[in-house]
Amino acid sequence: MPSRYELGLSVLIAVALSLLAFPALGADNLLVNPDFETGEEPGENVPGWRASGYDGTNHIDAQFTISDQGRNGSWAGLLKLRPEHQWVLVDQHIPIKAKRSQALHFSVWMRAEQPISRVELVLYVNFPEQNFYDAGQVRTRFEVGTQWHKYETSLSLAGTAAMGLPLDKPQIRVIIQCYRPATELYVDDASLTLVAGDPKIAELLRDCVAPGTPLAFSSG
Ligand SMILES: [Ca+2]
Numbered sequence: 001m002p003s004r005y006e007l008g009l010s011v012l013i014a015v016a017l018s019l020l021a022f023p024a025l026g027a028d029n030l031l032v033n034p035d036f037e038t039g040e041e042p043g044e045n046v047p048g049w050r051a052s053g054y055d056g057t058n059h060i061d062a063q064f065t066i067s068d069q070g071r072n073g074s075w076a077g078l079l080k081l082r083p084e085h086q087w088v089l090v091d092q093h094i095p096i097k098a099k100r101s102q103a104l105h106f107s108v109w110m111r112a113e114q115p116i117s118r119v120e121l122v123l124y125v126n127f128p129e130q131n132f133y134d135a136g137q138v139r140t141r142f143e144v145g146t147q148w149h150k151y152e153t154s155l156s157l158a159g160t161a162a163m164g165l166p167l168d169k170p171q172i173r174v175i176i177q178c179y180r181p182a183t184e185l186y187v188d189d190a191s192l193t194l195v196a197g198d199p200k201i202a203e204l205l206r207d208c209v210a211p212g213t214p215l216a217f218s219s220g
Pocket of ligand 1: 035036037070071074075076188189
């Protein structure tokens with residue numbers, strides 16, 4: 001039988017290995033109200049997130065409310081589409097301090113009552129002080145089913161450094177966008193973290209990225 005010391009050592013080694021395999025583990029979540037637990041009661045607007053929609057001609061309002069149908073009995077956010085909506089989205093604008101070698105990683109759990117054919121996770125890098133928007137972006141498309149599932153995308157920050165912009169005050173716009181014919185989308189446990197970027201990608205992008213060029217490629 002292993003001694004207590006041996007058991008402790010094996011646990012330590014297992015933890016060290018898991019940290020090596022997942023460098024983002026324990027990284028700070030930059031989102032406000034990422035688990036949708038803030039607020040007074042179901043049915044109210046979700047604090048920290050802004051919802052909007054589009055009817056094909058104009059930007060119109062959309063409803064994003066607290067639901068008690070979250071993962072593991074918790075609360076979730078419920079995004080609803082009316083018949084006039086072509087799409088609706090929820091977003092946050094997050095100021096960050098980043099390094100050129102880093103990447104952004106965005107993940108969120110989603111499910112629907114009826115399978116949805118088109119949901120997109122979008123990240124933009126903006127520089128409001130320089131009045132320069134869309135300095136980098138990624139848009140990843142998914143199908144969403146009726147069971148909770150985690151969806152993820154990421155964006156290297158290396159290209160923004162290539163344009164000589166300071167990375168001390170960029171603003172990240174995080175978007176979850178849902179298209180007709182969907183009527184409702186549940187979201188829970190979202191996360192935006194800064195992680196170590198791929199040094200090879202940083203090298204490739206250093207000299208060849210122009211403003212507005214997508215810095216990562218959709219995988220969905
Ligand atoms: Ca929750």
